[in-house]
Amino acid sequence: MTRLPLLWAVWGAALVSAVRPRTSFLLDTPNRGLVHFSQPNVHNTTTLLLSDDGSTLYVGARNYILSLDVSDPEVITVKKETEWSPSRKDIDSCEKKQKSAEVDCPNFIRVLQPMNSTHLYACGSYAYNPRNALLDIQTLTLTSIPYAKGRCPFNPFERNTAITIDGELFTSTTEDFRGALPSISRHFSRDGGKVVLLESSNYLLDEPTFVSSAFDQKEGKLYFFFSEVLKEFNYLLDYRGARLAQVCKDDVGGQRTLQRKWTSFAKSLLLCQPPKQQPFHQLQDMFTLQPPGGDSSRETLFYGVFSSQWSRGSEASAVCRFKIEDIRKVFSGSYRTFNPDKHHWSTSGTQRNAQGQCGLWNASDVVLEEVKKSFLSRGSVQAAPLLVSTGPPAAAYSRLVATTTLSANQKEYTVLFLLTETGFLHKVVLLDGGPRVIEEVQVFREPQLVKSLLVSPSKGVVYVGLSGGVTVVPLAHCSSYQSCGQCVLAQDPFCSWDPTQGACIRLHTAGVKQDVENGNAAKECAGSSFTPHTVAMPVALNEFLTLPCAPPSDLAALSWTGGGLPLPPNLFLQRPDGSLSFVVQAATLGVYTCTAHEAGYHEVQAVYNVSEKNPPAASVPPRTPTTSTVRERTRAKSLPVDPPGNNGLEGYLLPEGWPAAPTANYGTQEDWSTEPGAVYSTRKGSVVDARVDEQVRSYYTELVGVSLLAALCASVVLLGLLHIWRRRCPAVFPKPQAGPGTETPGNSEDQEKHGILKQEGLAPEVTILA
Template sequence: MDSRSLLSLTVALLSVLSPCLTRLTPRVSFPMGSPGRRLTLFSSPDVSNTTTLLLSEDGGMLYVGARDAVLALDVRHKDVMFLRSKLDWSPSEKDLEQCSMKGKKKADCPNFIRVLQFLNTSHLYTCGTFAFSPRCTYINSETLAMSLNTDEGRGRCPYDPYQRNTAVIVDGELYTATVADYRGNRPIISRHLSESSRVDLKLDDTLGWLEDPTFISSTFIPHEEKIYFFFSEVAREYNFIDKFIVSRVSQICISDVGGQRTLQRRWTTFAKAQLLCQAGSELPYNVIQDVDILPPAEGAPADDTLFYGIFTSQWAVNSGRSAVCSFRLADIKSVFSGNYKVLNRDTLQWSARVQEKVANPGECGLHNASDNALRFVKENFLAEDSVRPVGKRLTMVSAEHTYSHLTVQRVQGANRRLYTVLFLLTEAGFLHKAVLLPLGAHIIEEVQVFEPPQPVKSLKLSVPKGMVYVGTAEGVVRVPTFNCSYYWTCAQCVLSRDPFCGWDPVSRACVEVSGTQSSLAQDIDGGNVEDVCSSVSLTHKTRFGPNKLPAAPCPAGELVSVSLNEVVRLQCPAASQLSQQQWERPNSRLSSDLYLELEDGSLSFVATPATLGHYLCLSTENGYRQIIAIYHVKQKSSPMTQSPTGHTRTTHTTQTAASSGPHTSVRSWPKTTEWRRTDTKLSVTNTQVTTRQLGTNLTLWTESELREAVFPAEESLLSPRCPHYLKELVVVSILLVLCLSLLITMSLCVLRQRYQRKTSPQAGPLPRDSNRETPEEEEALNGNEVFNKHSGSPLHGGQSSSLVCNGTLTDSRQHLPNTPI
C-alpha cells in the first residue's frame, strides 16, 4: 500500500472513529428587524467599512475606524447611538492615481483605518492603508483633531485592506504584527514609538521566524510583562507534501531592547508554540480565526487567565465546522519554559534539541546575555511541546455554523455560581449567545445583525454597559447582552437558561439577575421548570385542583368555521426551536388516514362530521409540556354548534420564538408544502382549503390567563355553554322511528303477497335508507355532546392528559398550561 492510500485510509478511519457531533441549535432566533430583539444601528450614507472598533474604558464612547474617516460615537444612551464628531482622512487624487497605476482596484485604494489605539488619556494613534502607502497620525480623542505631521506606516499597518493585522499600545509604545512590504511577503512583529533610550525592535527577516502567517490578535499580560500574539502559519516542522497550517501563540517581553552585538535591534525574547485545538484522536482544528481573553475570577490566581479561540480545519473531513477551544495561561507558560526544537540552517529542517541548553528561550532579560546564549535563542525559538486546551477537549464544536469572531464574558447567576457566556459571530450574519455548561454548550439565542457577505468584521464587548458592538461594512450594530423581558412566563424564563435572567415571583416577570436579588427562579444547568417554578404555581394548584373545580364551560379556543369536504389547516407555532410539537384531540385519536402533520408542525385534514371538534397543539421542551393553541372546528351550516368566542384570550407579545420575518410573529403558510406521509388515503382534489393561524402573535397560556379564559366570571358559570345536540337527536330519533315503521309495513306487505301467491309483478328492490347515519356521523354526534375524554398520546413520563367540561385544561400532574392563545 502506497503512502497516499495509507493517508486516505487514516483520514477515513479518523472520521469514522470521531464522536458524533451534538447539533447546536439556537433556542430562539430573531431575524433582522425583529421586534422581539431591539437593536441599535448607526449608519450614514457617506460612511462605510466601519470595522475597526475601540471602546473607551467606561464604555460611553465608541471610536470607529472606517473608510477615509474616524468616528466618535456617543453610546451612553440606551436607545440611540449618535455621531459626536467625525474626522475625514482620505488620500489625495494623486495618491489614488498612483495606487491605480500599481495595478490595484479603485475600490481598494481609499484609506482604510486598520490601527486604532489609545496612546494616552488625550490622544489616539491611528494608521490606515492610505492608497497602498500606509500612514499613521495622532488624533485628539475629544475633538478628533489630527496632527499636521504624519508618520510612515510601513511595518505598523498593512498595505492591503484585506490583510489581517493586530496592534496594541503599552506605555506609549506600539507593538504590531503585520507585513512590511507592498507584496505582503515580509511578515513582521515589531515595536515602534520606543521611548527614552529604548530602540525600535523587529524580527530578523532572514531567520525564518515566521512562515507566511495570518495575524489574528494580540494582548498584554501586565503581571508577566509580556505581549502574546496569536496567528496561523505554515508549519515547517512537519514533512508533509502539502502545506500544513498550524495555529501559534508567540511571546515577547516589553523590557527587551535587543542584543549588544548579536541580535542588535532584534527581539531576544521571541518564542512561539503550537496551539493544538484537538480532542482525542480526531483531526485537529488547525486554523485559528479569532481569540479573546477572559481574566481570572475575583480571588483566583493570574495564571488562571483563559484565552478562548475559534478554530476551523483545512481537512475536508471537518470542512464547514467550527470549534472553540480555551487555553490556560499557566499551560502556555509551562510550554514556553520547556524544551525547544533546533532549526538546521542548511536544510531548514527542525529536530529535537540534542545540544546542551545554553539559555532559556523566551525568558525576559536575555538582552544582557552573552553572544553564545543569544545565538542559542536565535536558533531555538520553537517550543517542542504544544499547548493543549483546557481539559484536553473542545469547548464546543458546531457543524452547522461557521464562526469568525467571538468575545467572552463571565456572569454570576442567581445561585452565585459563575458561568461563561460566549458571543459568537457567524459568517451568515448572526450573533450567537451561548452559555458553557458541564454537559456542553447551550445556544440561548441568535440575532441577525447583518446581511452576508461581509468580508471584514469586528466584535467588541462592553461589560459595564452590557452591550455587544458589531462592526460591519454598512454600519455599527449594538446588541444588548440580555433580553429578559422577552420571556413572559416562569417556564420560558427558566427554559432559556440565560445566566443574565431569572424569574421574580413578586413582580411575576423575568428580570436581570443582580447581586441584591436572591429569590429569583433560575436553573442554568438543568432548566427544570417543574422544580423551579413550583413555588410560583403553588397557590394556583391549591385553589384550582381537580377536586375543587366548579362547573365551567369548555374553553372555546380559536373558532374555525368550515364547510364539509373542505381542507383545514391548523397552525401550531413552535414555542422555541428546541421544542417538539404534538397534536391531540380530547375525544378521539388522530388517525394517520385522516390527518396529515406538516413539516412546520401544523395539522391538515378534510372537514367531515368525524373531524369536527376541538384540537389541541402541545409543545414539549426539556421534559416540560405546555399547550400552545386550542382550536374548535365547526360546520358553517350548523348554527346550533357555534361556540362562544368571548373566552378567547389573546396576549400581545413582541415576537414569536420561531418567527421567520421581521414583521410577523407566526410562520406564514408556504404555497407548496412537503407532506410527511405519501401513502395517505386523504383526497384533497377540488376542495377548498382553509388555513387557520393563531392570530398574528404566538401566545402561550399562562395559569392565570387560562383560568380567566375558562372561568371568566362567576355569573357565567351558572349557564353551561358546552355545545349540545339535543334538538338534532330528537329530529334524528323521529326520522329513525318513521323509517323503521315504513320498513316494517313494507315487509308485512311483501310477506302477505307471498302467502297469497299473487301472480302480479314483484316490486323493485327497496331503496337504501338514505336517512340512516353513518358510524362516523353517529360518533361525531355522540362525541361532541360532552367534551370530557382524551385519547391523545401520553404525557412525558407515561402520564396522560385530559380536558373536562366542568374543569380546566390540565395534565394528570395537575399543572395548568402556561401558554394562552
C-alpha cells in the same frame, strides 16, 4: 510531534457536532429588533474601540473615523466624525500599482488604539501606502506622524494586530507592499529608543496570518496568535498550523548580536485537537478573557476559533480554551534548534538555556547566537475542543468574544458569542455538562468581508462591525421568554423568572426561578401554569382549516389533542411547522389544544374552539327535480294557504325527498308568500324561501337544457338510421326511367351499382351523401 501530518491525513471517528441553537431569531423577528447604526459615508467598519467609561464607541471605517454616543444602549448617535481619505495623487499612484481605486485604494483604518487620556493612535492603509496619526478624542482632529511602516499593512484586507501597553505600541503585520515581510515590532518606546523588530530571517515567521495579541502582566510578556506554514514536520510540504509567539515587553535587544532585535522571541505550536482525531489547526480568531475585576489570583483564559485544512467537504470549526499557565509552561521547557544551512529542525529538544527569557540585553554573543537558532519550543500548547460545528461551509465560525456572569445562585458562567459566515451570532453558555447554544441572532444577510466584534459587559451588549455600519446585540433578551417554563428551559445565566412580576427578568432578585445547569422547569415552575387565551374559530362545514401553533423553541416537540384526546391521523394532518390541518365536519367541531414538550416539561401553547359559522335554519339537498315533482309543484300553486298557526303546512304537497316544513311560528298570514316559484309557502324574505326558489329555478333551467340536448341526440341518431336503411333497401325508391331526349351514360346496372338515383318529375330531389 513528527507524526502530526499523518494525523491530519487520517480522519478519526466522526466529530460530535455542537447542539443546535435552542431558538433562532431573524432580523425581522417581532420584539427582537436590533439597534443598527449606518450612514451613507460609513463603510467597512474594520476596527472598534470602546472608551473606558463605555459611553463612546470609536469606529475606524473606510476613509472615516467616527465617535458614537452609546451611553443609551437603545440609541446610537454621532458625536464627531473626521474624514481621512487619500488624495487624488495617492489614488493615481495606487492604480499604477495595478490596484482598484474603489476596492483597494481608499484608506482603511486598520489600527485604533488608546495612547493616553487625550489621544488615540490611528493607522490606515492609505492607498497601499500606510499613514498614521494621533487623534484628539474630544475634537477628533488628526495630527500626522511619520514612519507608519510596520505598524499597519499595505493591503487593507490583510489581518494584523495591535496593542498598546503604557503608551507603547506593539504590532504584528507586514512591512512591504507585497506582504512578504512579516514583523512583530514595538514603537514609541518610553525611553526614546528605536523600534525593536524581529531578526531578518524568513524562518522566524513563515507566511503568517496574524489574528490576535494579548498582554501577560504578571510575566511582562506579550503573546501573538497567528497561523503559518509549519516547516518542522516537512520542509517541502506546506502544512499550515496555529502558532503562539511571545516577546518581553521591556526587551531592547542585544549589545552586539541582535541589536534592536528581540532577544526574547520564542514560538510554539497551538493545538486544538479532539482525542484521537484530526486537529483543528488553522486559527481564525482568539479572544483574551481577563479575570473579573482584575483578580490576580485567577488565570487569564484564551478562547480560540479553529478550522481544518483537511475538512473541505464540511468545513468544520471548533472552539478551544487555553490556560495562561499552560502557555508559560511550554515556553519554560526545551527548544528545537534550526540549522539554516540544511533547512532542518532538530527532532530532539535542547535544554532551555536563555530561550524565552527576559532581560538578555547584556547577554553574551554566544548566548544570543543560541537564542537565534533555538526559538521553537519542543512542546505545544494543547486543548480539547469545547464546541465543534460540522455544518456547511457558510456556517463555520469566524469571530468570537466571551464574557462571564453570575447566576441567581452566585455561580459564575462563561458565555461565548460566535459569529458565523451566514450572519448569525450564536450565544453559548459553558455548563459543567458541556456547552449549550442558547440562541442564534441574525445580524446580517449578505456575505461580509470585514467583520469585527467587541463585547461590553458593563453596557450589556455586543457591537458587531459590518460593511454598512454597526449593529448592537444585547447580551440577553429575557423578555422574549413569556412563561416561567420557557425562562428556565433556556438555561440562560443572564435570565431568571420573577414570580412576583410574572416576567423573565435580567436582574436576579430574591425568590427568582432559575436552573442554568439542568433547566428543570417542571421543578422550578411547579404551580406556575401558563394557559393561553382560547381563540374562537367559527368556520363553515366542509371547509379546509389550518390551526397555527409555533413551537417555543427549536428543541420542543408539539402535539395536538381534541377534547383532551389524541387525534386520529386519518382525519388530521400535523404539518412540519406545528400547525394542524383538517376538513371541518360536524364530527370535527370542538376544542383543540396544542402542547409543547421539551426536557420533560409540558406547556400549552395554543387553544382553539372550532364552531360552525351561522348554521342555516333549514337546508335543501342538491336534488334534481323529476317530472312528477314538477307536476306536484304545479298542483301546489293552486292549493289554499295554510293558516299561520299550522306549523305542519298540511295544505301543501312537497316533492319526495324534500325537507319537512319549518316548525317555527312564522307570524300572520300576511307574512307568508305564495308567489309562483315557491315549493311551499314560507315567510317573506326568509333564507329558506330564497334558497327554495333558487333551487326550483335552477331545476327548470337544467330540465330545458337536458331536453334540448336529448332532442339533438335523437335527430343525429335518426339521420344515421335513415342513411343505413336507404343503402340496404334501394327498392323502396323507384328506378329512374329514360325519357325522350334523355341520355343516360352506362347501363342501368351500373347506375344502380353506384347508387345514382335520379327521377325527373319527382320533387323534391333527395341526395344522400355517404
